[in-house]
Amino acid sequence: MTAPRAGTAPRAGTAPRAGTSRWRLLSMGLPPLLGLALVVMTLIVNAPVSPARTQAYKAVAPVADTYFRQSWMLLAPYSVDYNGEVFYQVEYENATGTHTTEPASLSRKMAGTAREIRLAPNRMGAVGLYLGVELGSLHEKQAAVDDARKKALSDFSGPQNELAALSEAAKTDTATVLSPLVDELHLDGRVTRLRAYYTYTPVKRFDDRHSPEDPTSEVFTDLGWFDYRPGAQPWTD
Amino acid sequence: MDRLKNSAASALRGVSSHPKYLVGLSLCRILLGLSTTLYYVSNIPYRDFLWGPHSYSGFEAFKALTGDQHIFSLYALSDGRTWFNLVYFVGLAVSLAWTVLGSRSLTVVHVVFMTSIYHRNYTMWEGGDALTGIVLILMMGTTANAHFSPLAKRVRARLERRAGEPHLRTSLHNTAAVLIVFQACVVYAVSALWKVAAPQWQEGTALYYISHVWQYTYSSAFPQLMDSLVLTAIVTYFTIVVQLLAVPAALTSRRWFREAVVLGIAAMHIGIMAGMGLMTFGLAMMAIDAVIVRDADYEALLRRVRLLRERVAARRGDRKAAAEEPAAEELSAA
Numbered sequence: 001m002t003a004p005r006a007g008t009a010p011r012a013g014t015a016p017r018a019g020t021s022r023w024r025l026l027s028m029g030l031p032p033l034l035g036l037a038l039v040v041m042t043l044i045v046n047a048p049v050s051p052a053r054t055q056a057y058k059a060v061a062p063v064a065d066t067y068f069r070q071s072w073m074l075l076a077p078y079s080v081d082y083n084g085e086v087f088y089q090v091e092y093e094n095a096t097g098t099h100t101t102e103p104a105s106l107s108r109k110m111a112g113t114a115r116e117i118r119l120a121p122n123r124m125g126a127v128g129l130y131l132g133v134e135l136g137s138l139h140e141k142q143a144a145v146d147d148a149r150k151k152a153l154s155d156f157s158g159p160q161n162e163l164a165a166l167s168e169a170a171k172t173d174t175a176t177v178l179s180p181l182v183d184e185l186h187l188d189g190r191v192t193r194l195r196a197y198y199t200y201t202p203v204k205r206f207d208d209r210h211s212p213e214d215p216t217s218e219v220f221t222d223l224g225w226f227d228y229r230p231g232a233q234p235w236t237d
Numbered sequence: 238m239d240r241l242k243n244s245a246a247s248a249l250r251g252v253s254s255h256p257k258y259l260v261g262l263s264l265c266r267i268l269l270g271l272s273t274t275l276y277y278v279s280n281i282p283y284r285d286f287l288w289g290p291h292s293y294s295g296f297e298a299f300k301a302l303t304g305d306q307h308i309f310s311l312y313a314l315s316d317g318r319t320w321f322n323l324v325y326f327v328g329l330a331v332s333l334a335w336t337v338l339g340s341r342s343l344t345v346v347h348v349v350f351m352t353s354i355y356h357r358n359y360t361m362w363e364g365g366d367a368l369t370g371i372v373l374i375l376m377m378g379t380t381a382n383a384h385f386s387p388l389a390k391r392v393r394a395r396l397e398r399r400a401g402e403p404h405l406r407t408s409l410h411n412t413a414a415v416l417i418v419f420q421a422c423v424v425y426a427v428s429a430l431w432k433v434a435a436p437q438w439q440e441g442t443a444l445y446y447i448s449h450v451w452q453y454t455y456s457s458a459f460p461q462l463m464d465s466l467v468l469t470a471i472v473t474y475f476t477i478v479v480q481l482l483a484v485p486a487a488l489t490s491r492r493w494f495r496e497a498v499v500l501g502i503a504a505m506h507i508g509i510m511a512g513m514g515l516m517t518f519g520l521a522m523m524a525i526d527a528v529i530v531r532d533a534d535y536e537a538l539l540r541r542v543r544l545l546r547e548r549v550a551a552r553r554g555d556r557k558a559a560a561e562e563p564a565a566e567e568l569s570a571a
Contacts, residue, residue, distance in 0.1 A: 025246060028253035028403050031378065031412040038416060046427050066308055067352070067374060069367040072427040077435035079443035080450045111452055113283075120279035121455075121514050123287055126361040129452060176293040180286075203449040206442040209464055233291040236282040 038068070045070045083201040084132040084220075086174070090182050091225065094189030101187070106178060106196065107132055113235065124235065131177060134170050135198035138221045141166055171226040179232040191230075197222040253408035254401055256380060260535040262414060263339070263384035264527035266376070269369060270336025272520035273351055277329040284325055287358055290316040294358040303356065311353040328354060339382030348373045365518030371420055372525060378413030380406075414528060418487050421525040425483035425502070432477050441470035448512070455514030476505055487529050496534060502526050 041060045047053045087103040110128030114121045141163045148156035174196045201217040290296050296316050303313045311324045328350035335347040355366055383392045437443040447453050448463035463469045479501040486498035510519035
């Protein structure tokens with residue numbers, strides 16, 4: 001069989017050429033079939049929540065959530081309209097007694113670190129955001145526990161245990177991220193404890209944007225005092 | 238029955254005879270490669286903290302996660318620092334090599350390294366990472382170095398040789414390219430539909446609120462500009478409109494419409510990069526936008542640029558000749 005001239009396409013609808021066996025041509029259909037399966041999976045993941053979608057989602061979740069993660073709300077339906085921030089305090093002791101530092105923003109410190117090189121921001125800001133989300137989620141969980149308690153539900157130990165586990169995880173994460181920063185502060189004494197809390201500050205409503213009054217911040221979650229973790233991985237070498 | 242068979246054969250030939258989206262995929266490779274290389278380079282000083290064996294995102298939990306969910310990651314193979322650094326810097330070198338050369342084998346290796354690093358620490362995931370992960374997997378089936386690569390001539394010659402003849406690789410390439418365009422459509426359609434239903438987007442003030450959240454504000458000019466009622470409304474509605482138009486742009490045969498929409502979307506992403514500092518996200522998004530534009534569109538664009546250049550050169554030549562004329566007359570008079 002002679003090779004066809006470059007750029008010459010066979011006419012549509014003609015019978016297969018002598019050299020192109022039926023099986024070979026059929027094998028060309030394999031990639032489009034796989035593609036169709038991927039299209040169906042993508043549509044299932046992105047479909048609005050419904051009983052049918054929930055059922056179908058179970059079948060595709062192992063692949064979809066691992067390698068084809070779809071989350072395209074991108075600042076919708078509600079654009080972010082508040083500033084969430086994690087603050088920290090350090091307790092240390094020396095010959096003159098026990099001291100506590102003024103609250104400082106961990107989130108802003110991490111965002112500042114991310115923006116050290118303007119054209120190539122690194123991912124440290126994402127870590128600050130993650131901690132904010134983690135601490136913020138405790139507030140919602142606490143509200144759920146309070147709600148269950150108010151309704152005098154006989155079993156609110158489940159949500160309460162979840163809250164305790166989440167709170168411990170948040171303390172561990174915050175201690176691991178915060179301790180290296182505390183090391184860099186070179187405080188005049190031995191660090192004993194750390195404290196972190198999450199504040200919520202709404203953005204001024206659009207109509208009030210020129211008003212001189214700033215919106216007030218609210219402490220959403222207070223992790224309280226927890227252990228300092230010496231020897232944690234520094235932010236940078 | 239015969240008609241059905243013939244039309245199926247014709248469709249299969251159509252999808253497997255001529256590779257499409259070659260320019261768009263090459264541009265996609267460069268933009269995505271820039272994004273992943275930037276991801277590696279910008280985090281070099283912080284790599285141990287973010288992904289290392291003693292990272293804040295614990296190694297034991299990560300190892301358990303890879304086992305439970307059957308996730309593959311090279312970083313899970315050892316908790317040694319040397320292994321971690323080896324995987325990180327080889328990943329960086331692969332990313333750079335893929336951006337420049339873009340061969341299919343390099344694409345596969347790049348996918349392994351990028352999937353590994355994304356799974357090492359899921360707490361930092363953002364939309365751009367998810368999109369890069371998906372598009373890279375799809376790009377394993379494509380020829381992404383037919384242009385803008387030192388290997389481009391050789392690759393095009395190979396493609397020319399098998400053009401017109403059904404080939405499994407061509408079928409794989411075209412399917413993967415269409416899937417990337419489909420993914421782009423899904424991203425923009427889903428995002429736009431969520432926005433259309435949202436009050437702050439409906440009233441045209443969403444961008445004002447985003448610009449006043451300091452974590453999303455990269456330039457001080459961004460919140461100042463968004464304080465203007467007219468500007469914030471224009472930018473908010475523009476965002477929704479260009480995202481809504483992405484699907485018709487990918488399907489239409491009207492070149493001017495597709496080019497205008499893709500240009501609008503690219504402008505939106507440049508704005509996101511400059512105003513919000515989401516560099517890797519912006520580059521990844523622009524990478525898939527580049528695939529929406531077809532080869533014929535790029536060829537027409539190139540023709541227009543050439544024509545424009547020729548016209549400018551001709552005008553310059555005319556001016557030069559006009560300037561030289563009096564001088565020549567003076568010279569001859571002398």
